[in-house]
Every structure is written in structure tokens, then in C-alpha cells.
Amino acid sequence: MANTTFGRLGLVAAAALLAATADAQDLGTFVNGQLPNLVSTYKDIHSRPELSHHEERTSALLAAELRKAGFAVTEHVGKYPDGSQAFGLVALLQNGAGPRLLIRADMDALPIVEETGVAYASHVKTKNASGQEVGVMHACGHDIHVTTMIGTARALAASKSKWHGTVMLIGQPSEETIDGAKAMLADHLYERFGKPDLAVALHDTNSRAAGTVSIVSGPTLASSTSVDVVLRGIGGHGARPQEGKDPIVMAGEFIVQLQTIVSRQENPRDPAVVTIGDIHGGAKRNVIPNEVKMELTTRAFSDQGRQIILDGIVRTAQGVAVSAGVPKELAPIVTVLDAESTPVMYNDPKLAARVKSALVAALGTENVADDEPIMASEDFGVLGLEKHEIPTVMFWLGAMDPAQLASANAQGKSLPGPHTSRFEPVPEPTIRTGVTAMTSVAIALLQP
Numbered sequence: 001m002a003n004t005t006f007g008r009l010g011l012v013a014a015a016a017l018l019a020a021t022a023d024a025q026d027l028g029t030f031v032n033g034q035l036p037n038l039v040s041t042y043k044d045i046h047s048r049p050e051l052s053h054h055e056e057r058t059s060a061l062l063a064a065e066l067r068k069a070g071f072a073v074t075e076h077v078g079k080y081p082d083g084s085q086a087f088g089l090v091a092l093l094q095n096g097a098g099p100r101l102l103i104r105a106d107m108d109a110l111p112i113v114e115e116t117g118v119a120y121a122s123h124v125k126t127k128n129a130s131g132q133e134v135g136v137m138h139a140c141g142h143d144i145h146v147t148t149m150i151g152t153a154r155a156l157a158a159s160k161s162k163w164h165g166t167v168m169l170i171g172q173p174s175e176e177t178i179d180g181a182k183a184m185l186a187d188h189l190y191e192r193f194g195k196p197d198l199a200v201a202l203h204d205t206n207s208r209a210a211g212t213v214s215i216v217s218g219p220t221l222a223s224s225t226s227v228d229v230v231l232r233g234i235g236g237h238g239a240r241p242q243e244g245k246d247p248i249v250m251a252g253e254f255i256v257q258l259q260t261i262v263s264r265q266e267n268p269r270d271p272a273v274v275t276i277g278d279i280h281g282g283a284k285r286n287v288i289p290n291e292v293k294m295e296l297t298t299r300a301f302s303d304q305g306r307q308i309i310l311d312g313i314v315r316t317a318q319g320v321a322v323s324a325g326v327p328k329e330l331a332p333i334v335t336v337l338d339a340e341s342t343p344v345m346y347n348d349p350k351l352a353a354r355v356k357s358a359l360v361a362a363l364g365t366e367n368v369a370d371d372e373p374i375m376a377s378e379d380f381g382v383l384g385l386e387k388h389e390i391p392t393v394m395f396w397l398g399a400m401d402p403a404q405l406a407s408a409n410a411q412g413k414s415l416p417g418p419h420t421s422r423f424e425p426v427p428e429p430t431i432r433t434g435v436t437a438m439t440s441v442a443i444a445l446l447q448p
């Protein structure tokens with residue numbers, strides 16, 4: 001008995017000593033010590049990607065790692081509109097009075113066959129929602145984000161004397177379908193786990209070298225609104241067009257006219273995009289079909305710009321139908337899909353300035369750049385609630401091999417980017433910088 005007691009005391013003392021050592025240790029040394037394990041975790045997650053709504057293994061792995069790091073973890077947080085449960089997780093670490101800081105990592109992968117050729121490449125195949133067999137790949141680097149979160153959790157747990165408050169880590173599902181953040185809020189995220197004062201996230205990028213980061217102040221990523229359009233006509237024999245109303249011809253006019261919304265109706269200083277990514281109509285060359293269906297994505301940086309686009313789509317569809325003489329009861333159907341839409345990702349300027357100075361202090365001025373907004377979209381901003389109630393900032397984490405990026409840039413080219421089959425973050429330096437950056441930002445923000 002005595003021996004056991006002594007043994008236990010010894011262990012407690014050793015653990016306390018270890019924690020004290022980590023606390024005193026400089027962050028760089030701590031992160032370097034974690035890197036071999038983090039890189040092998042990254043390769044494991046990379047080789048076993050899961051599509052949006054299916055992040056079961058990834059979230060369980062993240063939950064286990066965060067528990068080991070000393071966080072209180074709740075799994076299966078999130079409810080989709082159809083009532084199904086999401087694989088969201090929340091991990092809390094309380095450390096006295098101070099701000100409540102949300103840090104978010106997304107966990108889902110994309111239906112892409114990986115072509116990077118790396119040893120840890122994914123060979124996973126699965127069926128998508130429509131039953132087609134698809135490859136699965138972490139082509140957006142959300143595996144980097146998950147791994148970075150694990151490293152950040154360990155570093156924060158090991159340096160509790162340097163910060164005060166509560167760390168609230170969010171493992172977010174379904175970013176690629178932009179319904180994951182909404183699903184977590186719908187499951188009473190903040191009522192159950194407390195409303196954060198500040199929220200930060202990072203995203204990897206192919207436009208910067210590993211070892212560097214960049215940040216935008218103000219609007220950072222565009223809003224995205226998904227719209228379905230059905231142009232209805234009157235089908236008939238392909239040789240007797242005078243007896244019908246041809247929706248294929250209407251679709252042709254609609255597609256071309258649609259581009260005048262951005263070029264002629266939008267303010268040129270307020271960027272916007274309208275893209276038709278999917279079009280279906282007809283089944284045989286000599287049959288005029290009854291309708292043509294189109295799936296659109298639109299991007300905008302202001303509410304006004306977004307509204308001009310939506311009004312323009314309705315007007316253009318109606319105008320095309322009227323000019324073709326389509327009867328009123330067959331007017332076009334335009335549906336805005338709110339569940340597949342997301343607002344502008346807005347980096348709160350004050351918080352962005354604080355985050356940037358923490359990044360400069362941790363990585364050096366030469367490794368922190370100011371960046372420009374882009375037309376891609378993200379649902380992280382949803383966690384900041386309506387009217388940016390909670391200040392949010394997302395910064396960019398360089399993920400490319402510096403020499404390869406320099407030689408591509410010298411030829412006026414870029415390296416394969418997110419959502420392509422050859423997007424290849426270089427693991428070790430990217431994760432090292434991600435953990436160092438996010439931990440330093442968290443410590444800087446978690447001050448009384």
C-alpha cells in the first residue's frame with residue numbers, strides 16, 4: 001500500500017514537474033517535440049477522409065486526442081434541418097476568469113479522387129448522396145486544420161500560466177456543404193456551452209509558402225447563395241417548334257443575359273459572381289422538352305450586391321419567358337436555397353489587428369502578410385451570429401513547399417489549390433506553423 005501511495009505521489013510530482021517544464025519551455029521547443037506525432041496523426045487523417053455529414057471517424061479521433069490533452073469533450077453536437085445528427089464536437093478548457101475564445105477546425109473532405117501520389121494518399125471510395133461512387137480526398141486541407149487543433153490544444157494545456165479564461169474548441173462538420181456551423185447553432189451550441197467573446201480559425205492556402213501566414217481585415221470571403229432555376233416551356237416534336245415553347249432556346253438566352261447582371265447592373269466596385277454549374281434539359285435530339293433545370297451559385301461582398309443578383313435572376317428568367325410567349329401559369333420557378341447559402345466572412349478589423357500582432361510576434365514580420373479578399377466562401381462566419389455579434393477572424397496558413405512555390409511563381413503559375421486532386425500541403429512545416437500561430441494568437445487573446 002505504502003509503495004503504491006509513494007508511487008502515486010511520485011507520478012503526481014512528475015506530472016506537475018512535466019507541466020511546469022512545458023509551461024516554462026518556449027513554444028517553439030514544445031511544438032517541435034509534438035511534431036512527429038502530429039505529422040503521423042495528419043497522415044492517418046489524410047488517408048481516411050470522410051465526406052460532409054459523415055465525419056464519424058475523424059470526429060472520434062479528434063475527441064479522443066482533445067480528451068487526452070485535458071479538455072472536457074462533448075460529441076455529436078449538431079442537428080441538420082432533416083433531423084439527422086451531426087458529428088460536431090465541443091471541447092472546453094477552463095483556466096480561471098477571462099475571455100471565452102472559440103477556435104474552430106472543420107473536419108470534412110471532398111468527393112475527389114486524389115492524384116497527389118504521396119505515400120499517405122487516400123484511396124477511399126464511397127457513394128455520394130445520389131448513390132454515385134466517388135473518390136474521397138482531403139482536398140481542402142481540413143486534415144491540416146484538425147491536426148493543428150490537436151497541437152494547439154496540447155500547447156495551451158501545457159502553458160496555463162500564460163493565459164486566463166476559457167478555450168472553446170469546435171470540431172465542425174460539413175463546411176463543404178456549408179450547413180455544419182448552422183447545424184451546431186441549431187443544436188443550441190451557445191446555450192449549452194456558453195457564448196464566446198471572440199472566435200478565430202485558420203485555413204490553409206496554396207498561394208503561400210509553409211512557414212508563412214496572411215490575414216485580411218474586413219470582408220474576407222464572399223457570401224454564397226445557391227439558386228435553382230426551372231425554365232418551363234411546352235414540349236413537342238423537334239420538327240414542329242411553332243406548336244411549343246422551347247425551353248432550351250430560352251435557357252440559351254437566359255445564360256447569356258444572366259452575365260449582364262454583374263457586368264451591367266452591379267456596381268463594378270462591389271465584386272460579384274454568377275455561375276451556372278449544372279444544367280439539365282431534354283432526353284432526345286428531336287423532342288423539345290417541357291423544361292430546363294439549372295443550378296446556380298452566386299457570390300457577393302455586400303447585402304445590396306447579393307439582392308441585385310437575386311432580383312436580376314428572377315427578372316431575367318421572367319423576361320426570357322415573356323419574350324418567348326410562355327403562358328403565365330408556366331412562369332419560371334426560381335428557388336433560393338437558404339440551407340446552402342452563407343453570409344460574407346467578415347474579419348473584425350479590431351480583432352484582426354490583435355491577431356496580426358500576435359502572428360508577427362510569433363513568426364516574425366517577414367512571415368506575416370496582409371492579404372486581399374477572395375470570392376470563395378466559408379461558413380465559419382455563421383458562428384459569429386447575425387450582424388457580426390461575436391467578432392470573428394480567419395487567417396490564412398501557407399501550406400506549399402517554399403521552393404516549389406517560388407519556381408511556379410517565377411513561371412507565372414500557381415501550384416494546385418484547394419478542391420483539386422493535386423492539392424498537396426507539405427505536412428511538417430505547415431503543421432508547425434499552424435500550431436505555433438494558433439497557440440500564440442490564443443494566448444494573446446486570452447488575457448484579462
Ligand SMILES: [Zn+2]
Pocket residue numbers: 140176418419
Ligand atoms: Zn473547401
Ligand SMILES: [Zn+2]
Pocket residue numbers: 140141142175203
Ligand atoms: Zn476548406
